[in-house]
Amino acid sequence: MARRPSPQTAAVLHALATRGADWSHGYELCRALDLKAGTLYPILIRLAERGQVETTWESDPPRGRPARHLYRLTRAGAHLASDAVQRAAAPEPRRVRSVATEVPRIV
Amino acid sequence: MLVAIALVVLVVRLAGALRREGARSVARRMLNVWPDALARPVSPALLAVAVGSAALTAALEQLYLLALPEGARWGADIALLFVTLGVLVGVLGTLLVGLAGACVAHFRGFAAGGVAGVLLLAAIVGGTLVAHLPLRAAYAQSPGAFASVSHLEPAQLLIPFEVCLTILVCALPWPVLGAALGARRRAVPATTRDAWQRLLDLATAQLPVHRCSWGAALRAELAAIEPPAERRSFALGGARAALWSSPPRETVWWVLSLAVVVAAGTFAASRWSLAHGAGGILGFWVVVPGLLLAIVALVTAWRTRSFGSALQTTFLAGLASLVALLAVGIPEAVVWARPGGGYLTTGDAIPPSWQAAVLDLLRPEFLGGYVAVWTAMAAGGAAIGLAAKRPDRRPVAQISVS
Numbered sequence: 099m100a101r102r103p104s105p106q107t108a109a110v111l112h113a114l115a116t117r118g119a120d121w122s123h124g125y126e127l128c129r130a131l132d133l134k135a136g137t138l139y140p141i142l143i144r145l146a147e148r149g150q151v152e153t154t155w156e157s158d159p160p161r162g163r164p165a166r167h168l169y170r171l172t173r174a175g176a177h178l179a180s181d182a183v184q185r186a187a188a189p190e191p192r193r194v195r196s197v198a199t200e201v202p203r204i205v
Numbered sequence: 206m207l208v209a210i211a212l213v214v215l216v217v218r219l220a221g222a223l224r225r226e227g228a229r230s231v232a233r234r235m236l237n238v239w240p241d242a243l244a245r246p247v248s249p250a251l252l253a254v255a256v257g258s259a260a261l262t263a264a265l266e267q268l269y270l271l272a273l274p275e276g277a278r279w280g281a282d283i284a285l286l287f288v289t290l291g292v293l294v295g296v297l298g299t300l301l302v303g304l305a306g307a308c309v310a311h312f313r314g315f316a317a318g319g320v321a322g323v324l325l326l327a328a329i330v331g332g333t334l335v336a337h338l339p340l341r342a343a344y345a346q347s348p349g350a351f352a353s354v355s356h357l358e359p360a361q362l363l364i365p366f367e368v369c370l371t372i373l374v375c376a377l378p379w380p381v382l383g384a385a386l387g388a389r390r391r392a393v394p395a396t397t398r399d400a401w402q403r404l405l406d407l408a409t410a411q412l413p414v415h416r417c418s419w420g421a422a423l424r425a426e427l428a429a430i431e432p433p434a435e436r437r438s439f440a441l442g443g444a445r446a447a448l449w450s451s452p453p454r455e456t457v458w459w460v461l462s463l464a465v466v467v468a469a470g471t472f473a474a475s476r477w478s479l480a481h482g483a484g485g486i487l488g489f490w491v492v493v494p495g496l497l498l499a500i501v502a503l504v505t506a507w508r509t510r511s512f513g514s515a516l517q518t519t520f521l522a523g524l525a526s527l528v529a530l531l532a533v534g535i536p537e538a539v540v541w542a543r544p545g546g547g548y549l550t551t552g553d554a555i556p557p558s559w560q561a562a563v564l565d566l567l568r569p570e571f572l573g574g575y576v577a578v579w580t581a582m583a584a585g586g587a588a589i590g591l592a593a594k595r596p597d598r599r600p601v602a603q604i605s606v607s
Binding site: 123124125128134135136137138139140143153156163164165166167 | 418419421422424425428435438439441442443445
């Protein structure tokens, strides 16, 4: 059985799931989820290395600024995100509360 | 060997520069590097380093001379403790000049980094010599005025400071190697907007090759953030993520292998030495795990192209080696605590009890000595591993993130 994602990972998955096929960048996710870069990026790296997040580089950055790295869920990541939401609805007090407190902040 | 590697690095760099720019341009640049380096406001800093080194050396020398006669009363080998301290200070100085060379080279190029490292080393050695030579002259003139130590030859009283100086003089290749390592990542465009961008540049410069696009991602993201407080917060978080990234996959394998090899080696060396009356196995513990850690660092740095990953893996492997050393060493020390044996470390006397035999293994001068020598060998291995591997010249966007 797959390991249950941490509340922060579940929040990242949910935030990316709400964006659907649109790309997000790191700072935007940091602000939306109120996470530090030191917490967000290891999660993104892990999700990307497991094939749950796909990445690309900004194709047309403004002059004088390097292209940013963009992220969105793969199909496997979308499954994981929906599992995380279903688990959030399941009656397990501590986990449900953790994810449930993150989800309204994202939406 | 390090001198040879540093010379090879210099020759390769020089040949590359000659090919790219021509002999005249290279000669002009070489002449300009020294006055340029000295003209910058580094002279006060170098002077401060020299004065600081002299003050530290003088203070430690006075402390050493005051503590020597009290060693027997305290139950500590002061000379050995200071030799360990001398090794540690020498290794730290070596790492410092290498790091200085790497940092300067990262922003200003190989030549500037090499010059900065050499000047820093000269300041440290110069300051140390200014404090040490008068004491040495006084000791040579009237050795009877100084305390004597039973297990040291008369001429060896000041050996802790001479060990430190020898290590520092031998550190001459390190500024060159550090500068070569620091200049390698200049292929990644370094934006120097403010201190936070510089911090993140440095923290992400040594990510392993399969993670380096994440370093570029963090740097690009920071470049797009405007509010100073947000920039600071993002840079600190990003630096933390880069420095604490998970170690390479093969780390567990290295850690377990080293623990098994050091444990088996300790047992074999102990039993062989006891059977042949060859004395303690302190030398084995200093050299063999150090060499193994150097190999681990070399291979990891070569595979990942990352000094940080090599040190991360080597740190965990070194910790496992220390645990293995103690796990086998403690029962072996009890076996040795009988007539015909002695202390497991030095084999020079019969311990009064098995507790004394075990406590001898945990003496801080021994543990500090292992850490100092192992650290130096691991850092050397990592540097050689990186120098041996050609840098990845692909654009960051082409390097896979998975």
